[in-house]
Amino acid sequence: MSRTRPTVADLRAMKGKRQLTMLRVMTLEEAEAAERAGVDIVSIPPDLLLDPRYRDAAPSLFSMPGDNFYEIGTADDFVRWAFRMYKAGADAVYCSASFATIKRMADEAIPVIGHVGLIPSRRTWTGGWKAVGKTAEGALEILSAVRQLEEAGAFGAEIEVVPVEVAAAISQRTSLFLISMGAGIGCDAQYLFAEDVLGQNRGHMPRHSKVYRNFAAEYDRLQAERVAAFSEFVEDCNSRAYPEERHIVHMDPAELAKFMDAIDG
Structure with missing residues (x-):
C-alpha cells in the first residue's frame, strides 16, 4: 500500500x-x-x-x-x-x-x-x-x-x-x-x-x-566464501581445469587453415 x-x-x-x-x-x-x-x-x-x-x-x-x-x-x-x-x-x-x-x-x-x-x-x-x-x-x-x-x-x-x-x-x-x-x-x-x-x-x-x-557475521561468512571461490579459481587455472570446453570459442577449420597459411607464409 x-x-x-x-x-x-x-x-x-x-x-x-x-x-x-x-x-x-x-x-x-x-x-x-x-x-x-x-x-x-x-x-x-x-x-x-x-x-x-x-x-x-x-x-x-x-x-x-x-x-x-x-x-x-x-x-x-x-x-x-x-x-x-x-x-x-x-x-x-x-x-x-x-x-x-x-x-x-x-x-x-x-x-x-x-x-x-x-x-x-x-x-x-x-x-x-x-x-x-x-x-x-x-x-x-x-x-x-x-x-x-x-x-x-x-x-x-x-x-x-x-x-x-x-x-x-x-x-x-x-x-x-x-x-x-x-x-x-x-x-x-x-x-x-x-x-x-x-x-x-x-x-x-x-x-x-x-x-x-547480525549482518557482521553474515559479512564474515560471505568474505570466507569469496576467499574460497577465488582460491578455487587459482587452483583451476594452475591445473588447467579452467577454462573448460564450454567456456571457449573455436574457429571454423577452413578459416583457421587460411589464417595459419597467412601468418606462416
Whole structure:
C-alpha cells in the first residue's frame, strides 16, 4: 500500500500524538528497506539524495540530508548547499552549525533540524562521548539551546543522550519537533543508525542502540566464501581445469587453415 510523504506541517501536527521512527541510512538498499518497512524519517548522506534513483527507492520517506558543519563552510555555503539539497528532493536539512547559520537558512524558508545535547562534532565542550544534561545547570543549558533554535527558525532538533526526564520536560515546553537519540519516549521520534540495527557496527555500541540482526557475521561468512571461490579459481587455472570446453570459442577449420597459411607464409 502506497504512502504519502509527510510534510513539515504534518510532522508538526503529529507532535505529541504518536512516536515516529527515524533511521540513518547510507545506501539505496537501506533506503528501500526503510521505505518497505514503514519507517517515517531518514537521515541520509547528501550524495545519496543526489542519486537519481533515490526517490524511486524511497518515495514516501521524509528525507533529511546532513553533514558536519565543517564539511560545508560558512552560512552562505550552507544556504547554497541547502538549496541544492532542496532542489534534489530533500524535505529538510540537518545542521549542527551556529544558531546564526540556522537562522540564515530558515530566513530563506529552508526547513532545518538542529541538534542539542551530545553533539558529536562538539563533544570536546561537553566532556566527550557521554550524556549531557545530568545536572540542573546542564539541563537548563539544553533548554536554552532549544529556545535559541526556536528563535532561529528551526522546526525541529535532534536531542541526543539526554536524561529522559529532561528530554520529556523540554518536549512538552517547545514547539520544536524533537527527535530522540537515546533521550527516551517523551520526544516525537525515535532515531537509530541502520548499521547498529543491522549489527554491522564492529566498534563501540552506544547505550541507546539496539541490534535486530547480525549482518557482521553474515559479512564474515560471505568474505570466507569469496576467499574460497577465488582460491578455487587459482587452483583451476594452475591445473588447467579452467577454462573448460564450454567456456571457449573455436574457429571454423577452413578459416583457421587460411589464417595459419597467412601468418606462416
